[in-house]
Amino acid sequence: MIDLNELVRENVKKLIPYSCARDEFKGKSGIFMDANENPYGNLNRYPDPYQKELKTAISKLKGIEEDKIFLGNGSDEIIDLCFRVFCNPGIDKVLTFTPTYGMYHVSASINDIEVVKIPLTDSFQIDLEKAVTLFSDKNLKLIFICSPNNPTANSMNYSEVEYIISKFNGIVVVDEAYIDFSEKASFIKLVNTYPNLILMQTFSKALGLAAIRVGMAFTNPSIVQYFNKLKPPYNISAINQKAALLKLPQIEQNKSIVFRIKKERDRLSANLLKMKIVEKVYPSDANFLLVKVKNADYIYNELVSRNIIIRNRSNMIDNCVRITIGKKSENDRLIDALKSISI
Numbered sequence: 001m002i003d004l005n006e007l008v009r010e011n012v013k014k015l016i017p018y019s020c021a022r023d024e025f026k027g028k029s030g031i032f033m034d035a036n037e038n039p040y041g042n043l044n045r046y047p048d049p050y051q052k053e054l055k056t057a058i059s060k061l062k063g064i065e066e067d068k069i070f071l072g073n074g075s076d077e078i079i080d081l082c083f084r085v086f087c088n089p090g091i092d093k094v095l096t097f098t099p100t101y102g103m104y105h106v107s108a109s110i111n112d113i114e115v116v117k118i119p120l121t122d123s124f125q126i127d128l129e130k131a132v133t134l135f136s137d138k139n140l141k142l143i144f145i146c147s148p149n150n151p152t153a154n155s156m157n158y159s160e161v162e163y164i165i166s167k168f169n170g171i172v173v174v175d176e177a178y179i180d181f182s183e184k185a186s187f188i189k190l191v192n193t194y195p196n197l198i199l200m201q202t203f204s205k206a207l208g209l210a211a212i213r214v215g216m217a218f219t220n221p222s223i224v225q226y227f228n229k230l231k232p233p234y235n236i237s238a239i240n241q242k243a244a245l246l247k248l249p250q251i252e253q254n255k256s257i258v259f260r261i262k263k264e265r266d267r268l269s270a271n272l273l274k275m276k277i278v279e280k281v282y283p284s285d286a287n288f289l290l291v292k293v294k295n296a297d298y299i300y301n302e303l304v305s306r307n308i309i310i311r312n313r314s315n316m317i318d319n320c321v322r323i324t325i326g327k328k329s330e331n332d333r334l335i336d337a338l339k340s341i342s343i
């Protein structure tokens, strides 16, 4: 059985967190003279540091207890908090399966944590045999698994991911930023089984609220408490909490938008496959396509000159580009533009 406290950095365990005015008095009504706020205006008060109302709504939606939810200023804040809670700078390590989301590496580097990389297999799955050989390394504290993975667009094999979570004596972060575009099962249920699992989702992709910077972590309550200890007290603004809260009752309308994007994904994929410059369109569980082309650098530049911006990923995967699914009219523009490019 994993002892979470064993994994947490000593300074984090000892830390006495900043206690803000809203920590010390939790009542909702009264004359507030405790936080040096301006008494005039509509946005004059500090926001709820623990985003109670929003967490209640998310809890209902996801069927997971409120004390197992942490909200960050984007998933990016949660990624950073994972390093700050569990990894000693200059000593500890993180494992990633590449190519994957760039923030894991950047955040590790900011925190002076060594990144161990195991390349995904030819079918973009985790090389389980290689991964397992690293489990005995006492300084390996974190494993990041992105599923569906950015930029390869596929989901990781469920039983292999569960195997890793169950066998690794450190923290496993599963990043499900794209889960709403996938037909595969979410790993969220496993949060109730494995105390070392941190499952991340976000308002930035399917929910269409990248601007508000709200990321979700579902994990056991003691990790939520450690995150709360380290985060800036008011990490999510009142306006952003409100915007997220207003989105949740519209979840049904949002599903039809997600459905539309998935239909466009299939249509774009079929169109791309007909083109001579396209070598392969990888199957996608996300709102983007990974496409192998004849000359990625050339095609990228030609599209830019036609005012269409895609992501050139050829430095990660040979001659591959990543194309985010747009509106139908935008996808049509891309298709026409690609047809006009000859190599």
Ligand SMILES: *Cc1c(COP(=O)(O)O)cnc(C)c1O
Binding pocket: 073, 074, 075, 076, 077, 101, 146, 150, 175, 177, 201, 202, 203, 204, 205, 210, 213, 214, 215
């Ligand atoms: C887009 C994306 C996110 C979202 O990050 P936010 O900070 O919540 O906007 C997280 N993980 C992956 C893999 C992504 O591609």
